[in-house]
Each structure stands twice: as C-alpha cells, then as structure tokens.
Amino acid sequence: MDLKLTEEQxxxxxSVEQLLADASDSARMRRAAFEGEGFDAALWxxxxxxxxxxxxxxxxxxxxxxxxxxxxxxxxxxGRRLACVPWLESAVxxxxxxxxxxxxxxxxxxxxxxxxxxxxxxxxxxxxASAPPAVRREGANWRLDGVLAVVPAAMAAQWxxxxxxxxxxxxxxxxxxxxxxVARQPRVNHDATRPVARVSLKNxxxxxxxxxxxxxxxxxxxxxxxxxxxxxxxxxxxxxxQQCLDLTVAHLAQRVQFGKPLATFQALKHRCAxxxxxxxxxxxxxxxxxxxxxxxxxxxxxxxLATMARCLADDAARxxxxxxxxxxxxxxxxxEFDPHLYFKRAQAARSWLGTPTGWREQLAAAxxxxxxx
Amino acid sequence: MTADYEAxxxxxxxxxxxxxxxxFESIRNCSGLxxxxxxxxxxxxxxxxxxxxxxxxxxxxxxxxxRALPLAQQVVFHEEYVRAGGPGRLGxxxxxxxxxxxxxxxxxxxxxxxxxxxxxxxxYWAQGYSEPNAGSDLANVQTRARLEGDSWVIDGQKxxxxxxxxxxxxxxxxxxxxxxxxxxxxxxLLVPLRQAGVAIRPIRQIxxxxxxxxxxxxxxxxxxxxHLGAPGExxxxxxxxxxxxxxxxxxxxxxxxxxxxxxxxxxxxxxxxARDPDMRQRxxxxxxxxxALRCNALRxxxxxxxxxxxxxxxxxxxxxxxxWSNWRRDFGRLAADVLGxxxxxxxxxxxxxxxxxxxxFSRSDTIYAxxxxxxxxxxxxxxxxxxx
Numbered sequence: 001m002d003l004k005l006t007e008e009q010x011x012x013x014x015s016v017e018q019l020l021a022d023a024s025d026s027a028r029m030r031r032a033a034f035e036g037e038g039f040d041a042a043l044w045x046x047x048x049x050x051x052x053x054x055x056x057x058x059x060x061x062x063x064x065x066x067x068x069x070x071x072x073x074x075x076x077x078x079g080r081r082l083a084c085v086p087w088l089e090s091a092v093x094x095x096x097x098x099x100x101x102x103x104x105x106x107x108x109x110x111x112x113x114x115x116x117x118x119x120x121x122x123x124x125x126x127x128x129a130s131a132p133p134a135v136r137r138e139g140a141n142w143r144l145d146g147v148l149a150v151v152p153a154a155m156a157a158q159w160x161x162x163x164x165x166x167x168x169x170x171x172x173x174x175x176x177x178x179x180x181x182v183a184r185q186p187r188v189n190h191d192a193t194r195p196v197a198r199v200s201l202k203n204x205x206x207x208x209x210x211x212x213x214x215x216x217x218x219x220x221x222x223x224x225x226x227x228x229x230x231x232x233x234x235x236x237x238x239x240x241x242q243q244c245l246d247l248t249v250a251h252l253a254q255r256v257q258f259g260k261p262l263a264t265f266q267a268l269k270h271r272c273a274x275x276x277x278x279x280x281x282x283x284x285x286x287x288x289x290x291x292x293x294x295x296x297x298x299x300x301x302x303x304x305l306a307t308m309a310r311c312l313a314d315d316a317a318r319x320x321x322x323x324x325x326x327x328x329x330x331x332x333x334x335x336e337f338d339p340h341l342y343f344k345r346a347q348a349a350r351s352w353l354g355t356p357t358g359w360r361e362q363l364a365a366a367x368x369x370x371x372x373x
Numbered sequence: 374m375t376a377d378y379e380a381x382x383x384x385x386x387x388x389x390x391x392x393x394x395x396x397f398e399s400i401r402n403c404s405g406l407x408x409x410x411x412x413x414x415x416x417x418x419x420x421x422x423x424x425x426x427x428x429x430x431x432x433x434x435x436x437x438x439x440r441a442l443p444l445a446q447q448v449v450f451h452e453e454y455v456r457a458g459g460p461g462r463l464g465x466x467x468x469x470x471x472x473x474x475x476x477x478x479x480x481x482x483x484x485x486x487x488x489x490x491x492x493x494x495x496x497y498w499a500q501g502y503s504e505p506n507a508g509s510d511l512a513n514v515q516t517r518a519r520l521e522g523d524s525w526v527i528d529g530q531k532x533x534x535x536x537x538x539x540x541x542x543x544x545x546x547x548x549x550x551x552x553x554x555x556x557x558x559x560x561x562l563l564v565p566l567r568q569a570g571v572a573i574r575p576i577r578q579i580x581x582x583x584x585x586x587x588x589x590x591x592x593x594x595x596x597x598x599x600h601l602g603a604p605g606e607x608x609x610x611x612x613x614x615x616x617x618x619x620x621x622x623x624x625x626x627x628x629x630x631x632x633x634x635x636x637x638x639x640x641x642x643x644x645x646x647a648r649d650p651d652m653r654q655r656x657x658x659x660x661x662x663x664x665a666l667r668c669n670a671l672r673x674x675x676x677x678x679x680x681x682x683x684x685x686x687x688x689x690x691x692x693x694x695x696x697w698s699n700w701r702r703d704f705g706r707l708a709a710d711v712l713g714x715x716x717x718x719x720x721x722x723x724x725x726x727x728x729x730x731x732x733x734f735s736r737s738d739t740i741y742a743x744x745x746x747x748x749x750x751x752x753x754x755x756x757x758x759x760x761x
Contacts, residue, residue, distance in 0.1 A: 003668065004675040249757055264760050269753035276752055280692045281665050288668025308661040308668075360657035361650075367638055367660060368647040 003287055005069070012055075012066075013073040019046060024081040026338055029193060032084035033341075037186060038195030039156040040084040047083075048117025053091045057099070061111035067294040068228060072235035072286050079239025082193040082341055086120050086153035088236065093229045094121035094161050100221035101172070101213045110159075110174070110212070122153040123161040123225075127351060133201055135166040140208045142166065142173065144181075144201040154184050154197035163218060172213040172221070173206050180204070191348035193341060227306040228293055230353045234313035235286045237349055238279060240342045241316040244324035245275045247338060251328055268327060275323055278316035285312040300366060307359040314356045317346035378449045385428075385450055389457035392422055397460075404629065405461030405584065408730065413539045416463045420494030428454075429468055430492050437476060437484065438492050444677060451625025455632070463539065467491040467498035471544055473617040478561075478602040478610050487542075487563070499566065501531040501545035501588065502611065508533075509747050511546075512555040512608065516590060518547035518562055520604075523597040525549075525562055527570070527590040533741065537573050537586040540566055545590075546611045549604045559607030561614075563599040570594060580733045623670045623693070627663075630701065633731055634663055636724050637708050646711045655707050659700070666697050691756040695748040698738035705735030 005013075022028075023043050032040035047053060055070045057063025064070075071092060078087055091114070098110050098121075113119040133146025144164070151160065160175040177184065181204040184197045213221060249272055252263040262268055289305040297305060324339040325332040332339050350356060393401055397419055403411040423429055432447045433439020442450075462468070472491050475484050490496030507513040516529025527547055537543065543564050550558030566573070570593030575583035602610040641647040641656060672689045708728040709716035715725055716732060739745045753759045 001671055002675060003671045245757075249759065252759070261760065266750070269757075269759050270746070270749040272757055272759065273749040273752035276688070276757060277692045277695055280689050281662075281669055281696050284669035284672045284689055285661075285665035287672060288665070304661075304664065307657065308664045311658060311661050312665050357654065360654050360661070363660065364647075364653035364657040367656065368642060368653065 001288065001291055003284075003291060005073075009069060009073060012070055013077060015050060016047075016052065016074050016077040019050065020077055020081040020083055024083040029082050029084060029341075033082075033192040036084065037155055038084050038189075038192055039086070039153075041156075043083060044085045044117060044120075044156075047085055047087060052087065053117035054095075054111075054115025055091065057095060057111050057115040058107075061107055061115060063111065063115040068231065068290040069287070069294055071232050072290040075232045075235040076239040076242070076283075076286075079236030079345075080243045082240075082345060084193050084195075086122060086156050088229070088233060089122040089153040090114060090117075090120045090157065092232045093125070093225060094123050094159075096228050097123060097161055097172070097221055097225040098212065100224040101217060102221075103213065103217075106212050119159060120153065120157040121159045121161060122151060122157040124148055124151055124163065125226075125353060127152065127196065133162070133164060135164045135171070137166065138205070142171075142206045142208075142211070144173075144175065144204045144206060146201050148199040148201070150187060150196045151199045152194065152196050154199050155186055155195060160199065161212070163222060170215055170218045171211055172218045174210045174212055175201070175204065175206055176210070179206075189348075191344045193345060194348060224302070226353050227302045230306045230359070231286060231289045231293060231309045233349060233352055234282070234309035235290070237313040237317035237346065238283050238286055240345055240349075241275070241279045241282065241313070241320035244320040244339060244342050245272065245279055248272060248275065248320075248324045248327045255329075262327075271323055271327060275320045278312075278319050282309075282312040282316035285309045303362060303366060307363040310354075310359050311356045314346075314350060317342075317349065321346040378446055381446060381449055382453050385453040386457055388426055388428075389454065389459060392426065393419075393458060397422070400460040401458040402632075402727075403460045404730075404734075405463075408461070411460065413463065416460060417494065417497070417539075419460060420462070420464045424492060424494040429464065429494060430472065433472065433492075434476070437472075437488050444674060448624045448674060451623075452628050455625045455628035463497060463536065464491065464494055466500055466535070466540075467496065470500065470614055470617060471498050474544075474601060474610060474614040477613060477617075480598070482598070483563070483601070490541075496542060497536070497540040499534050499537040499540040499543040499588070501534060501543045501564070503533045504530060505532055509744055511611075514546050514548055514559060516545065516547040517551070518545075518549045518560055519551075520549075520597055524594045525560075525564075525597060525599065527562065527564060527593045527595070529590050531588040531590075532576070532585075534573075534586045534588045535584055537566060537588050538575060538583075542566060543588065544601065544614075546607050549600075549607070556608040558605055559611070560604040561601040561607040561610040562595055563601060564590075564593060564595040568593060579736060580730065623673070623697075624667070626697070627667050627670055630663055630666070630697075630704070633704065633708075633727065634660060636727050637704075637711055640722075640724050640728060641711045644711070644713065644715075646713065652711065655710075659704055659707055662700050663704075666700055669693060669696060686755070688756050691752050694743060695745060695752070699745070701731070701735045701738045705732040708732050 023046060051064045052074050054063030055066050059065040095114055114121050127150040130147060130149035133144045136143050157177055160177055162173045162175050164171050164173055181202040183200045186195060186197045189196050252268055253261055255262045286309045289309040292305055321343040325343055328337055328339055331337045399410055400415055405411060430439040431442045431450055435441050468491055472488060475487055502511060504515060506515060518525050518527045543566050545562045545564050546559055547562055548558055549560040570591050572589040574587045576585045576587060577583050646652045669689050673693055676687045709732040712725055712728055716729060754761055
C-alpha cells in the first residue's frame, strides 16, 4: 500500500483549504452558525462549483469520479474550519448510500443533482431513538406517519433518505422535504455548525418512483455507507483536532506570564506534543483507511479499517479539544474564543454512525468470537 | 507498494522455510538475547546463513558488496523475515548503523577492513554512546581518548551497551580534546572489544536476563587510524549514524507486533479473558492502534521514497518512535491483564511466556533510543516550532 498523495490530490486539498481560509474563517463560520441556522448557502455554492459535492460520484452521473482519499482530504479542511455546509450528509453519506445500491437507474436519477450540489440530500441515521414511522401502501404510493426526532441538515436539505420497514419489507425511500404533510422544526444544538431538525411526517405521500431500494440490498448499502462515511467523519475530526492544536500553539506563543511566553514551559510543550501525536497518528489511520477503501475492501476488512479511523480520530478530537480549552486558560472558557465550538463538535460526532465503543465491540467480536483462528 | 513484489515475497518465504530449520528450529520466533533459548552462537551461525543467502546488506550499494534493492523491496524483506519466524538479528547494529556511517565517513581502508566482516556475519558490533552521566544528555560524554604514538588510548565507561558480551568491536564516542565542552572536541573511534583494557559487565534487567552491559575502558587501545571522520567532529558522525536508520526495518518490527497481538488473542480466547467487556474494548483498541502504526510507518516510507536524503523530517516521522513504543508498553500491560494471575506465575505455555516477556521488556521501549520525554521535546521544538 502506497500512501503517497498525487499532485492532483494535493491540489484538491489545497484549493479547498484556500477557499475556506476566507469563506469560513472564524467570523463567517460564527455568522452562519448563529445567524444563519448553521447553513452558509453561498459557501455551499462555492463548494459545488469546485466539484466537491460529486467527488466520488462517477463522471457519467456528473461527478469527478475520484475516490475516498479525495473525500478525506476535503473533509479534513471542512472540519478544521467547522464549515457550515451539509457536505458530509449530502455528498458523502447520502451519495455513498445511493451509489452502494448498485442500481444504474437509481444512480442516473438521483446522483446528478446531488453531485452538482444543486439539491441537498440527507439521511436519517437515528441520532436519537424514536419510534419508526408507520408505513402503509396506498395504490402505487406509500404513506408515512411519524416523527423523526433528530435529522441532520434537515432544514437545508430537499431530500431525505429514509430507511423504513413496510410490513415485512425493508425499503429505502426518498422523502421530498417540501412535500405536503412534512413539517421541519430546527432543534437547539450546542454543535451549532452542524444543525439538526425534528421532522414530523403526517400522511406524507411517497410515490413508487421515489423508492430507491428494497430488501437486503438496502441494509447492505446502508452498512457500506456507514463505514465509508465513518472514515470521512474521522478525517473531519482530524481537522478539528489539528485546528485546536494550531490555535493552542499560537496562543501559547503570544501569551506572556512570569515574564516569558507560555510556549517556553516544558510542561505545556509536552502537552502540545502529545496533541500532535494524536493528530498525526489519526491522520495516518485515516489516510491508510481511505487508500484501502479506494479498492473497495471486503466486509471484514472494511470493519477493521473504519474502526481504526473512527476510534483514533475520536481519541485525537477529544484530547485536543479538551486540551485547547485547558491551555487557553480563562479565555478558553469564553464564548468569544473558538475552542468550545470544536469541543462541542467532537462530542456530537461521537454519536454519529455508531459510537467508538460500539465500533470497538464490533471489532472485538470479529477478532475474538469467530471460529478459532 | 506491497502488490509489486509477490515473486520477491515468495522467494524470501521459500528461502526461510528451507533454511530456518534443523539446528535453527530452536531460535525461530526468538526476539533476541533475553529470550529463553536464544543461543548467541547459534544466532551467529544463522547470521552467516543469511549472509550466504544474500540477505545481509540488501540495501547497500553494489560497490560495497550489497544488492542496492529499493526501499520498498527492503521493507518487503523485513516483513517476510518476521512473518516466517526469523529470529532477532544479532548483526543489526553493524549492518544498519555502522555500515552506512562507514560508507559516508570512513576511509577506503576502513571500509575494506570492516564492511566484509559485517556482510559475512563474522564480525559483530556494539554501540558505545550512553554513559552513566550521558543518557538523555548525550553530549555530556566523559570517556576520554588520546593519541599515543600510533594508537588511540581510551579511558572511561559506557553503559546500556546491547550485546557487548557477544560483540567483537564497539564504536565509541569519546572526548579527544581535553577541556572541550558538549558537542565539541569529540571523536568516533572503532575499538576492538576483546583486549585487556576492556572489561564488560552484564546488567541484570527487570526481566531477570541481561542484554545490556556496562563497558569499562582502562587504557584500552585501538589503531591511530581508526577514527571515523575527523577527530573533533565525532558529534556530527554520531548523529549521522542515528539518522541512517530510515525506518526500513520498521515494518519488520510491525510484523513482530502483529504476531504478539495474535498471541494475545489466542490466550484471551483460551482463558476466557475474551468474554470480559472491558478487556474486549482494550483488545479492539490495541488492534486498531496497531493498524494505525502500520499506516504511520507507510506514510513515513512514502515520504522517504519521494525525497531521499537531506529532507526535513516529516511530522509523521517525528511521532513514529513515540507512538510505537507507547503502543507496545500499553500492549504489555494489556497482555499481563489478559494473563491474569499467570502474569507473575511462569509456566510452560509458550504463548503465555511470550506475553510475559513483552509485559516486562516493553517497559524499556519508552526509554531507549530517546525517552518519551526527549521525544516530546523534539516534537514540540522541531515539529511544532516551540521555543527551547
């Protein structure tokens, strides 16, 4: 396995980094988060123009036809800036779910508008447990009733991918979020840069044509998407951790106490060094996992890779966000300084796509419970 | 990088299968001195077998008798070597540390005198850096060397010298300019160990075994021509030597860790530790982190390959020693917990024996070759650019 990045890959990361340095600096990110319901439509358009919404969508469906390595490179930059765009939800999560159904007609119908960024997709990932919606057949259509307690990016999205159980049958439906009977209510979220909403469905009609998949293929696609998205989420968390490290090193360099910069104290230097250790190890894990995901690894392998990336990035994000607050001292506890925004993102992300504990248990089962090796 | 070398992998595996047998059966899987059953005489014969097979100096330039294989192929060799149960390499210090330094700084005569013995597995080297008062503070070297006629005469003491009692020669950093301070006035000398002026005393380690030694120099002598680089520039040579270990064997080490992990899983399944929820979390975390170490090593190698020689050390390279040594130390404690009471009660189970060995030996991983604390200093000051 070769972990060298190509020139093109470095350029993609560089162009997103450059864009976000202005377009999602602290002030603009905060404006979008606290005055714009966590969605920066102008930035979303710019990201779409770069082609970033269709990075891993095949060219035949309007994407760039690139791979998971490109996804993680972009994700790290978005995480670093807490960019207020539903890229992970739409381009990565929903985009991968649709592709993983392996249905040419479904791909041709749904992927082009997703890849251009013209339509925002999201997916119900059951962030808070709620009763599954009731589904009933009505002629050629389905009717949905129920409440989804927390759906990410639901305010910005036009389409919601919703796995449901209809009688004995597993279905993946696309629900138009502007359809009659759909009501969306933003929920207060400490992780304001990744907004969520409550979605209630009252006798919502979903036409047959908006059923993307049925049966075992749905769960296979959802699991593949969960694993791949977990690797991309991990990269976002590497960005979160990296930014906390950078902010902390900069703060320690300029803050003078006892007549010298805090950065000269060995106790504090070692803390920063330990932050960097977690960041770089997590980055290596993410790059290694992404490189193997580019080759579409088999079932057991993808579990192991996703667990590695997810758990190490979680360690890095938790450690670095906590240390950033502590090492900023008093101002680290203020609203005005950024560490708390990263701290909240790191915590919120732990419940996404399976907790680190859950991933480890799944891996433990694979390592320890099978037939004797 | 791995897919390209299938034939090469098969060649190594076949060679190992053919040769690591018979009398060598007893040192298969041994990590080195300190492992019960690792017989140094046998280990040296094994080195000579490797040499005859053309497996020593595979990365050396052809003019020095090597095979000049590219980095990726050297990595493959180390991986397959460990996978086949190849024992710890007694010739490691000569082959990977001294030889490249000889090629860079040695005279033609020195190269011709010493490289063939390393290549053939007939001469073994020890490293004379640390002293009782020069550990992390290596520049505080106090061992003295003076030219007397056509000989260097050496007085002083080195310590933590691995395998000195099984080696023939030692490279010694010594102070050759009386009154000089720190990095100045040092010389790197090549000194025969088997002489009246040298006394070697094994140090008993927490494992109960002795791999390290104290080496006392009391009027020890070596030829006046056997300084490596100019007298006074020993520090430069000493640091360059440490830089030659470019992570080629890292993946061999990684393969060794993977075998230890498999061993732990085997024991945990047999003794029921695998059913404990907390243990399951720790084992999974250890496995995931071990995979990440491999990714980090591959990232370092990708950098090394992309730009060879004189490149600034990359961030992933700065963390490499810290992450693997701390992983292994944590793993050692996990191994002991998996063993339960058997951690302290030796028995005949070879798997359990291996885990007990890792439990204790891994405490040295975060100390030698730059302690955790020195690693964190380097990361903070060099990689993060924080002030000294």
